[in-house]
Structures are given as C-alpha cells and as structure tokens.
Amino acid sequence: xxxxxxxxxxxxxxxxxxxxxxxxxxxxxxxxxxxxxxxxxxxxxxxxxxxxxxxxxxxxxxxxxxxxxxxxxxxxxxxxxxxxxxxxxxxxxxxxxxxxxxxxxxxxxxxxx
Amino acid sequence: xxxxxxxxxxxxxxxxxxxxxxxxxxxxxxxxxxxxxxxxxxxxxxxxxxxxxxxxxxxxxxxxxxxxxxxxxxxxxxxxxxxxxxxxxxxxxxxxxxxxxxxxxxxxxxxxx
Numbered sequence: 001x002x003x004x005x006x007x008x009x010x011x012x013x014x015x016x017x018x019x020x021x022x023x024x025x026x027x028x029x030x031x032x033x034x035x036x037x038x039x040x041x042x043x044x045x046x047x048x049x050x051x052x053x054x055x056x057x058x059x060x061x062x063x064x065x066x067x068x069x070x071x072x073x074x075x076x077x078x079x080x081x082x083x084x085x086x087x088x089x090x091x092x093x094x095x096x097x098x099x100x101x102x103x104x105x106x107x108x109x110x111x112x113x
Numbered sequence: 114x115x116x117x118x119x120x121x122x123x124x125x126x127x128x129x130x131x132x133x134x135x136x137x138x139x140x141x142x143x144x145x146x147x148x149x150x151x152x153x154x155x156x157x158x159x160x161x162x163x164x165x166x167x168x169x170x171x172x173x174x175x176x177x178x179x180x181x182x183x184x185x186x187x188x189x190x191x192x193x194x195x196x197x198x199x200x201x202x203x204x205x206x207x208x209x210x211x212x213x214x215x216x217x218x219x220x221x222x223x224x225x226x
Contacts, residue, residue, distance in 0.1 A: 031212050040122075042204060042218040050212040058213070090158065092214075098146045098165055102206075102214055104158035 002026055006091050006105035013081040013112045021076040021108050023091030031094050032074035033058075033102065034066060036087040043090065049074055050096070081112045114139055117205050119217035126195045127225050133180070134190040134220045136205030142166075145209050147188040149179065152202040152219070161203075164188060192222075200224045 004025045013019055025032065030051045035043040035058075045058030049068040063085060065077045074093075078085060088109050092102040118137045126132035138147065149161040164172045164179045172179040180189040192199055205217045 033214070035216075040218060042119075043216040045213060045215075048212060088156070092158075094214075096212065098144070098208065099163050101148055101160045101163060102158075103160075107156050 004091055004093055004103050004105035006089075006108050008108060009106065011108060011110050013078075013110065015082060015112060017081050018077065018079050019081065020078075021089055021091075021110075022073070023075065023105055024073045025091075025093040025103070026072065027093060027103065028071070029093040029103075030071070030096050032068065033092040033094075034064070034074070034076045035090045035092065036060065036085075037090060037107075038087050046076065046089075078110075081110075083112045086110060086112045115217075116140065116215035117207055117217035119205055119220050121220045122218075123221045123223070125223050125225055126192075126199075128197060129194055131191060131193045132195055132222065134192070134203050134205075134222065136188045136190065136217060138186050138188060138205075138207045138215075140186075140207065140209055142209045145207055147179070147181070148206040148208070148214075149177070149188075149190045150204045150206060151199075152204065153198075154201070158204075162190070195224045197224050197226060 007022045033048040034046040047066040049055045052071045091105040094100045094102045145166045147164045151159045162174045176193045178191045202219045204219045
C-alpha cells in the first residue's frame with residue numbers, strides 16, 4: 001500500500017519548457033488535490049478534483065492545467081514554465097466529507113531557470 | 114480574508130516542556146473540520162489531529178491535543194512533553210462542507226535540548 005505517489009521527485013526546467021507532474025493514489029479516494037508550497041506562504045491550492053471526471057480551480061491556477069485520468073491518477077501540467085513556478089508541489093487525496101484528512105505525496109521540487 | 118491564520122512564524126520550546134501553537138479560522142459554515150499537520154525538514158506532510166465543529170470534547174492524540182474554542186474560532190495545538198523530534202513546521206488547516214482544504218502559513222517549532 002504505497003499511499004500517494006508523485007513523480008518526479010526533482011526537476012529542473014528552462015523557462016518556456018513544459019512538463020507534467022504525475023500523481024497516483026491507491027486508497028480508492030474520490031478527491032485529489034494539487035498544492036504548491038513556497039517559503040512563508042504555506043500550501044496554496046492550484047486545482048482539485050472532487051471526483052473522477054471533475055476538476056476545479058483553486059487559489060492559484062494560472063499557468064497550470066490538470067487532468068483526472070481515472071480515479072487513481074491526477075496530473076498537473078505546466079505548459080510554459082516560468083521562474084515564478086519554482087516551488088515544491090504536493091499532491092494529496094482524501095475521501096469526501098468529515099472527518100477525513102488529506103494524505104500527501106512526498107512532493108516534487110521544481111526549479112525553473 | 115484569510116480562512117486560517119497562524120500568527121507565530123517561529124516558536125522555541127525547551128525539551129520536556131509543553132508548547133501551544135496558535136490557529137484561528139474564519140468560516141460561516143456550521144459544519145467544518147480542523148486539522149493539524151507536521152512537516153519535518155525531510156518535507157513530508159504528517160497528519161496529527163482532527164477536530165470536528167460539532168465535537169464537544171477537545172481532540173487528543175498521544176502528546177497532541179487541540180484546544181478548540183468555537184466562539185473565539187480558535188483551534189490551538191498543544192504539544193506536551195516536547196521532544197527533539199518535534200522540531201518541524203506545523204500547519205493548521207480547515208475543511209468546510211465542500212471539498213477544499215485551507216491551510217495557514219505555518220509555525221516553525223524548534224525544540225531546545
């Protein structure tokens with residue numbers, strides 16, 4: 001039981017390059033999330049998917065797209081990376097309702113030069 | 114307005130002493146959940162404790178307890194008998210009736226031997 005997995009763990013991109021961050025969970029959770037973490041700013045929600053087939057914007061969606069490929073997988077795409085997207089990205093999943101907490105992946109450290 | 118406010122960017126505590134990390138929240142929902150997560154220097158997010166808005170008793174999990182004051186909209190984390198391994202970032206989070214979680218900016222706790 002791996003929980004939430006993310007690939008890659010580290011990535012360096014040049015400005016303008018594109019890439020996809022992959023996330024998968026094996027807990028049969030309905031809801032999945034993408035966050036970015038920057039120093040002093042906590043975790044900010046980029047996009048989330050309440051259930052398979054749905055996605056919604058969070059607090060900071062600009063410059064990102066997502067795909068809920070199936071119940072297990074939720075990917076985050078940067079179409080044209082910018083230095084402002086240098087951050088640590090976390091994927092999380094949870095079941096709907098209370099008292100369910102989020103389970104987090106190990107994070108992806110992305111640097112855009 | 115911020116949904117979650119953590120006003121202590123950094124805290125120090127002597128080993129074996131208790132420490133309180135502050136968290137206030139803002140919601141007009143009657144039904145919500147409050148969570149605390151720990152993030153050690155290794156980067157993973159670890160769930161610590163949950164408090165539901167209708168729970169009459171404060172939540173406890175081992176050395177962690179949540180001091181829930183609903184009228185004041187505060188959900189402070191109390192760590193008793195601090196250990197060196199408690200040195201980490203601590204995040205308060207809230208889940209409303211929808212699927213979004215809101216995180217504070219975190220408190221960095223350092224335990225002094």
